[in-house]
Amino acid sequence: MINITFPDGNIKGFENAPSGLEVAKSISEGLARNCVAMELDSELVDLNAKISQDSRIRLITTRDPEARKILRHSTAHVMAQAILHLYKDAKLTIGPALEDGFYYDIDMEPLSEEDFSKIETEMKKAIKAKLPFERKTVSKSEAAAFYKNEPYKLEMISELEDEIISFYSHGDFTDLCRGPHLPHTGFIKAFKLMKVSGAYWRADQTKAQLQRIYGTAFFTKKELDEYLHFLEEAKKRNHRKIGIALDLFSFHDEAPGMPFFHAKGMVVWNALLDYWREEHRAAGYVETKTPILLQRSLWEKSGHWENYRENMYFAKIDDIENAIKPMNCPGGMLMYNTKRHSYKDLPIRAAEIGLVHRHELSGVLSGLFRVRAFHQDDAHIFMTPDQIQDEILDVLQLEERIYRTFGLGFDLELSTRPEKSIGTDEQWAVATQGLEAALEAYGKEYKINEGDGAFYGPKIDFHIRDALGRTWQCGTVQLDMSLPERFDLFYIDKDNEKRRPIMIHRTVYGSIERFFGILTEHFTGKFPLWMAPLQVTVLAINDDLVPYANDVKNRLENAGLRAEVDRRTESLNKKVRDAQLSNIPLILTVGNKEKESGNLSVRTLDGKVRYGIPQETFLNTVLSHIKERKLDLEIFGD
Numbered sequence: 293m294i295n296i297t298f299p300d301g302n303i304k305g306f307e308n309a310p311s312g313l314e315v316a317k318s319i320s321e322g323l324a325r326n327c328v329a330m331e332l333d334s335e336l337v338d339l340n341a342k343i344s345q346d347s348r349i350r351l352i353t354t355r356d357p358e359a360r361k362i363l364r365h366s367t368a369h370v371m372a373q374a375i376l377h378l379y380k381d382a383k384l385t386i387g388p389a390l391e392d393g394f395y396y397d398i399d400m401e402p403l404s405e406e407d408f409s410k411i412e413t414e415m416k417k418a419i420k421a422k423l424p425f426e427r428k429t430v431s432k433s434e435a436a437a438f439y440k441n442e443p444y445k446l447e448m449i450s451e452l453e454d455e456i457i458s459f460y461s462h463g464d465f466t467d468l469c470r471g472p473h474l475p476h477t478g479f480i481k482a483f484k485l486m487k488v489s490g491a492y493w494r495a496d497q498t499k500a501q502l503q504r505i506y507g508t509a510f511f512t513k514k515e516l517d518e519y520l521h522f523l524e525e526a527k528k529r530n531h532r533k534i535g536i537a538l539d540l541f542s543f544h545d546e547a548p549g550m551p552f553f554h555a556k557g558m559v560v561w562n563a564l565l566d567y568w569r570e571e572h573r574a575a576g577y578v579e580t581k582t583p584i585l586l587q588r589s590l591w592e593k594s595g596h597w598e599n600y601r602e603n604m605y606f607a608k609i610d611d612i613e614n615a616i617k618p619m620n621c622p623g624g625m626l627m628y629n630t631k632r633h634s635y636k637d638l639p640i641r642a643a644e645i646g647l648v649h650r651h652e653l654s655g656v657l658s659g660l661f662r663v664r665a666f667h668q669d670d671a672h673i674f675m676t677p678d679q680i681q682d683e684i685l686d687v688l689q690l691e692e693r694i695y696r697t698f699g700l701g702f703d704l705e706l707s708t709r710p711e712k713s714i715g716t717d718e719q720w721a722v723a724t725q726g727l728e729a730a731l732e733a734y735g736k737e738y739k740i741n742e743g744d745g746a747f748y749g750p751k752i753d754f755h756i757r758d759a760l761g762r763t764w765q766c767g768t769v770q771l772d773m774s775l776p777e778r779f780d781l782f783y784i785d786k787d788n789e790k791r792r793p794i795m796i797h798r799t800v801y802g803s804i805e806r807f808f809g810i811l812t813e814h815f816t817g818k819f820p821l822w823m824a825p826l827q828v829t830v831l832a833i834n835d836d837l838v839p840y841a842n843d844v845k846n847r848l849e850n851a852g853l854r855a856e857v858d859r860r861t862e863s864l865n866k867k868v869r870d871a872q873l874s875n876i877p878l879i880l881t882v883g884n885k886e887k888e889s890g891n892l893s894v895r896t897l898d899g900k901v902r903y904g905i906p907q908e909t910f911l912n913t914v915l916s917h918i919k920e921r922k923l924d925l926e927i928f929g930d
């Protein structure tokens with residue numbers, strides 16, 4: 293008798309060793325039809341595997357997150373088979389599943405996207421035939437004999453430590469693989485080859501260049517269509533393209549990975565910082581500033597010299613080694629120590645918009661998302677242990693307020709003590725309980741990443757969600773038990789004793805450059821009125837009215853708006869169209885009627901035009917929209 297325990301605790305007995313499929317069928321045919329694999333005592337295996345001893349089972353259906361990975365990797369096998377059918381000399385290497393698809397690296401003639409349709413047609417034959425994926429195990433020497441003409445597979449086999457090796461076959465195709473796989477190819481309901489690029493074997497430029505063919509797969513056509521639509525949207529929102537089109541920023545070969553912000557980009561930048569300062573002042577922060585070039589001795593003391601050197605830039609000055617700061621913290625420590633602090637001074641909330649440099653490999657640089665020079669909206673909070681909970685709660689609420697202003701949702705994650713860490717059990721308990729208590733008081737759900745904290749303290753991360761549903765880790769609240777120790781920070785407590793302050797590092801935007809990029813994509817370059825580089829353009833319907841258009845513009849500028857008159861000798865239609873393409877939130881047209889009445893005709897980015905708005909009404913509405921930092925493009929309501 294074999295006892296199978298289900299996730300809900302139910303136990304079912306079977307006479308003979310059943311397969312996962314048989315277990316599923318014993319529950320319902322419908323379930324069995326949707327099962328693709330099973331988790332047996334926390335190991336993912338094929339649904340057809342026999343269960344020969346008492347086990348805990350979790351059936352994996354097409355709805356489980358693990359199922360997609362199995363589907364995609366199985367599709368990689370089907371693609372490899374199709375390629376071997378079409379290109380007799382192709383030699384396979386590896387073909388893993390990815391977050392959103394799969395690839396296979398193959399040594400073969402160069403492919404282009406034009407070759408995809410014939411490969412896809414060939415793949416469809418295998419899928420239509422519903423070929424079962426069959427696993428068999430062989431010894432290492434048998435595997436080597438099977439692959440005698442496959443140099444890459446031979447190399448991989450020689451590196452495997454296991455003596456028993458598994459193969460997966462479907463139809464006439466066999467691949468070296470750990471599995472698991474789908475029950476049969478018919479589960480692949482929707483797939484698409486996405487792109488092809490060159491890749492070196494073992495990522496080594498001295499080795500063979502391979503074709504890396506990417507694809508993706510889903511269990512339904514609808515999901516594939518949604519994914520392709522999502523990619524289209526993401527492409528439209530690409531901040532690098534929008535940045536050039538709207539003249540916001542640029543990159544230059546003379547400073548790779550270090551963005552240049554143009555005049556219009558700086559307006560957005562300053563709007564972000566003005567808002568940030570306003571919120572931080574209200575939350576009781578002071579602002580500080582530390583140098584970017586600091587001597588080696590400081591970096592030795594902070595531990596960066598030992599642990600972070602390969603990411604840092606250096607400069608020798610008067611024979612002394614200096615490093616450009618990759619973080620603001622050590623400078624902040626020096627500043628704390630410039631005076632003696634009493635417990636009455638705490639908490640100290642010292643914020644710094646610090647320019648930091650971190651060396652990233654040129655291959656990973658990516659627009660504003662991954663750069664070598666960026667500004668961090670850092671703050672260091674120094675406090676007594678009994679202030680942890682309140683301080684953290686304040687930070688959580690501040691972060692939420694700021695993200696909401698941009699219409700960004702977020703998820704929270706708490707990361708706890710890792711295996712390798714400094715500090716005593718008691719310190720970690722106080723720190724972790726402080727964060728937990730703050731999260732409880734905050735009352736939002738959060739995920740716990742056990743053991744994922746930094747070696748010097750636990751942390752809370754904010755994963756913000758943009759308009760496309762993509763998530764980005766931005767804000768962090770990080771407790772630090774290392775730096776106060778290294779820099780011998782202390783305060784004088786009530787009993788006149790010296791005590792170590794508890795310290796947190798926290799960011800809201802994280803990297804301001806990256807946040808700028810995220811917002812550019814989130815808003816598709818249509819920044820809300822309060823952030824827009826240019827808020828109003830005034831268009832005269834003929835040259836005689838240009839002086840009046842100027843008067844209107846001057847009045848708006850005096851009221852604090854960013855306005856211009858478009859004086860180009862273009863048609864009014866063309867000017868309107870260009871203003872819309874530049875995402876200018878308010879387009880005013882002035883003709884004789886407007887001049888006589890003093891009223892305004894206003895076109896907003898939602899495509900609506902309103903006539904006869906008195907200037908007073910216009911200004912009041914627009915200024916309060918800005919002051920409240922509203923997000924909607926429909927500024928005048930209905």
Ligand SMILES: [Zn+2]
Nearest residue numbers: 460469470471
């Ligand atoms: Zn495989």
Ligand SMILES: [Zn+2]
Nearest residue numbers: 620621670797
């Ligand atoms: Zn810091």
